[in-house]
Amino acid sequence: MIRDPASHTLFQRRIYGTVGLSLLIGLYLLVGLTTHDPWRGDDARHFGPVLAMLHGESWLFPLLAGEPLTEFPPLYYWVASAFAWLSSSLLPAHAGARLASAFFVALAVFWVARAGEALYGRPARTPAALLALGALGLVLHAHETQPLLAVFAMLALVLHGIAELPEHPLAGSLKAGLGSGLAFLAGGFGGLLVTLPLLPLSVLLCSDCRTPRASGGLLLGLCVALGVAALWPLALQLQRPELLELWLRAEWSRLGAAPLGVAQLPRALEIIGWFLWPLWPVALWALWNGRRKLARPAVMLPMISILLVALWLVLGGDLAQSRMIVLVPAVALLAAYGVSTLRRGAASAFDWFSLMSLAVFGVLVWLAWSAQTQGWPPGLARHVARNAPDFVMPDAQLRLIVGVFISALWILLVARLPRSPSRAPANWAIGLTMLWCLAVVVLMPWFDQGRSYRALVASLDIAVAGERSAQPGACIASTGINDALRTSMDYYASLRVEGLQAGTTPCPLLLVDLDQANPAASARMQGTQWETVWEYHRGAGRRAEGYRLLRRVTP
Numbered sequence: 001m002i003r004d005p006a007s008h009t010l011f012q013r014r015i016y017g018t019v020g021l022s023l024l025i026g027l028y029l030l031v032g033l034t035t036h037d038p039w040r041g042d043d044a045r046h047f048g049p050v051l052a053m054l055h056g057e058s059w060l061f062p063l064l065a066g067e068p069l070t071e072f073p074p075l076y077y078w079v080a081s082a083f084a085w086l087s088s089s090l091l092p093a094h095a096g097a098r099l100a101s102a103f104f105v106a107l108a109v110f111w112v113a114r115a116g117e118a119l120y121g122r123p124a125r126t127p128a129a130l131l132a133l134g135a136l137g138l139v140l141h142a143h144e145t146q147p148l149l150a151v152f153a154m155l156a157l158v159l160h161g162i163a164e165l166p167e168h169p170l171a172g173s174l175k176a177g178l179g180s181g182l183a184f185l186a187g188g189f190g191g192l193l194v195t196l197p198l199l200p201l202s203v204l205l206c207s208d209c210r211t212p213r214a215s216g217g218l219l220l221g222l223c224v225a226l227g228v229a230a231l232w233p234l235a236l237q238l239q240r241p242e243l244l245e246l247w248l249r250a251e252w253s254r255l256g257a258a259p260l261g262v263a264q265l266p267r268a269l270e271i272i273g274w275f276l277w278p279l280w281p282v283a284l285w286a287l288w289n290g291r292r293k294l295a296r297p298a299v300m301l302p303m304i305s306i307l308l309v310a311l312w313l314v315l316g317g318d319l320a321q322s323r324m325i326v327l328v329p330a331v332a333l334l335a336a337y338g339v340s341t342l343r344r345g346a347a348s349a350f351d352w353f354s355l356m357s358l359a360v361f362g363v364l365v366w367l368a369w370s371a372q373t374q375g376w377p378p379g380l381a382r383h384v385a386r387n388a389p390d391f392v393m394p395d396a397q398l399r400l401i402v403g404v405f406i407s408a409l410w411i412l413l414v415a416r417l418p419r420s421p422s423r424a425p426a427n428w429a430i431g432l433t434m435l436w437c438l439a440v441v442v443l444m445p446w447f448d449q450g451r452s453y454r455a456l457v458a459s460l461d462i463a464v465a466g467e468r469s470a471q472p473g474a475c476i477a478s479t480g481i482n483d484a485l486r487t488s489m490d491y492y493a494s495l496r497v498e499g500l501q502a503g504t505t506p507c508p509l510l511l512v513d514l515d516q517a518n519p520a521a522s523a524r525m526q527g528t529q530w531e532t533v534w535e536y537h538r539g540a541g542r543r544a545e546g547y548r549l550l551r552r553v554t555p
Contacts, residue, residue, distance in 0.1 A: 021129055025109060028133060028433040029102040032440035033143050034095035037452035038491065042322060043144035044453065044484035049074070050097045050145065051491055053081040060236055061243045064483055065490045065497075068243060070250035073232055075185035076100060076147035094491070098145055104153040105142045109133050111156035112329050116336045118163035119298040128336035130425035131282070132156075134432050135328045137275030137321060148325045150186035151194070154179045155305070156329040158195045161221070162202045162301060169217040173199070177221030181228025189251050190316065194308045194326060196225055201304055205297040257317045268319055275324040278354065278428060279335040285346070286338030298337065305330035339425060351424040355414060358431035362407065362438060369403070369442040386540040388449050403442045410434035450543070453488035456536050460511075461493040463534035463549055467509055476549075477505035480516025485547075507552075509533075514546035529553060 038044035048064035062069040062077050083103070084096035091099075109132045116128030141149065161175030176199055183191035199221050236244040260268060273280070290299055309326050316323070342350065371380035373393050384391070393399070413430055417423055449455075468474050478486075478497035489495040497511055510530060534549035 024433055025106060029105055031437045033098050033102055034091055036444060036448045037454050038094045039451035040484045042146055044487045046145040046147055047094050047097055048487035049077040050080045053077060054084055054093055060239055065486045068246055070247050072147040073185050073188055076150040101142055101146055101149050104149040108153040108156040111160040112332050115160040115163040116333055120337050123340060124336045126422045127339045127425045128332055130429040131279050131335045132328055132332035134429040135279055136277045137324055139436055141322055141325055148322050151183055151191050152325045154183035154186055155195055158198055159329055162198055165202055169213055173217035173221030177224030180225035184229035185232055190312050193312050197308060205300050259317050260314045271321055272324060276331050279331045282338040283331050283334035286334045289341045302330035302333040347424055351427055354428040358435055361435055365439050372446055391446055391449050394445055399441050403438055406434055406438045453485055454492055457488050457492040459536055471508055474509055475507040476509045476511055477507040478511045480513040481511060510550040512548045514548055
């Protein structure tokens with residue numbers, strides 16, 4: 001216990017101040033960022049354009065294994081490529097590229113903290129940062145190659161700029177305008193939808209924003225937003241107009257897709273509920289507690305941001321978990337406002353619930369480690385064996401020692417954390433960070449083996465090399481191969497596949513995803529026209545995957 005009041009104040013400033021927050025954010029972002037292969041899903045998929053840029057194929061438009069990827073404009077890929085190039089002497093390309101994710105999350109947390117300070121005062125700065133960092137669903141996406149993190153950061157910059165308008169109208173307008181323009185370069189028209197309307201709406205929210213100086217600043221901010229957003233399409237029109245047309249068609253199809261229906265609402269609420277835990281209960285408390293002052297800009301600004309993001313989610317018709325990242329800035333701001341108004345009992349309940357729930361997760365992590373290394377508990381050990389039958393934990397004793405150290409450090413930090421309005425958010429953010437570090441140390445090798453395509457591609461490369469020894473330069477067609485595998489094939493073995501044209505291909509080799517291929521077509525391909533030369537299976541249950549390489553049989 002710290003008895004000296006002066007020492008207690010100094011300790012509290014170090015824990016909740018800039019130094020303590022910087023250390024926590026650095027630990028959260030950097031541990032586990034560069035120590036795993038590109039994982040199936042978004043991590044490998046969005047590394048594809050970075051790899052193309054590093055190979056000099058295209059800087060203006062994202063390409064994946066030589067084919068256009070129209071989902072996101074190139075801002076994130078530019079930054080990821082720059083980090084990968086700068087760190088190439090120290091890190092492999094996929095690890096260096098992920099530094100962009102840490103960069104954008106750090107910017108987002110900083111700008112959310114500054115927006116919280118501008119809206120609610122200096123005491124809200126630390127809770128805003130801790131809550132933005134502590135969104136449960138953010139932790140995995142913050143450690144993968146994920147372009148939506150750039151939209152996350154730019155939305156936080158827009159909120160920070162608008163929050164500053166009453167005190168600094170010109171600087172705030174320029175920040176908001178720059179953030180909105182960059183949000184377009186990060187997320188396309190969806191990035192504009194969740195940011196640009198906030199600039200004109202700020203005039204309605206803030207009476208101080210209606211002065212000639214403030215109105216002129218907002219007009220300048222709108223010009224900056226539109227000017228920055230226009231740079232990339234203009235350059236693309238001058239260099240590759242056909243790619244701009246392709247991207248515009250893809251954006252229009254996304255905007256014109258079937259929106260989320262009422263039947264999908266329970267699933268959406270379920271995802272939001274766990275992804276934004278524990279932000280949303282505190283945010284709801286803030287709205288309830290301030291229900292007589294809902295018209296205040298400090299409440300209306302994050303509320304309007306939430307509504308704009310909700311509109312984007314509904315129009316997109318997509319319930320991918322990664323899309324919930326864009327909700328974090330506004331919900332974190334409302335939650336930071338709510339933390340300062342929590343009654344003592346509610347604050348204590350939040351604090352203890354954070355400790356107990358994360359402690360339970362910590363016990364589950366240790367049980368998973370025990371199943372991998374000791375075979376106990378038996379049921380969990382059988383599940384581990386089914387998903388990775390040949391897995392052997394590397395450096396098991398060292399990982400055990402480091403894991404015990406992390407657990408002990410976690411307990412020590414919780415025991416010595418000073419009383420403060422930021423204590424509950426700090427307990428959650430510290431606990432989540434320690435839990436992530438523990439999972440990285442004791443579980444990362446198992447996850448890496450199950451989610452990386454390295455071993456699969458190495459086996460496939462041997463099979464293809466054998467076929468090409470008889471048919472030099474033989475091309476490979478594919479049916480149903482996912483983008484993550486295509487990126488991994490290009491990255492690990494410089495293998496690329498071609499699509500079928502009208503159901504046929506001149507290529508002598510055909511790679512088939514057994515889960516996606518049409519059963520009748522697969523049966524026909526195994527008949528007189530095709531024969532199997534390689535097959536690979538991994539995982540179990542919903543994670544099971546199977547691939548087959550076929551050779552054309554010459555009549």
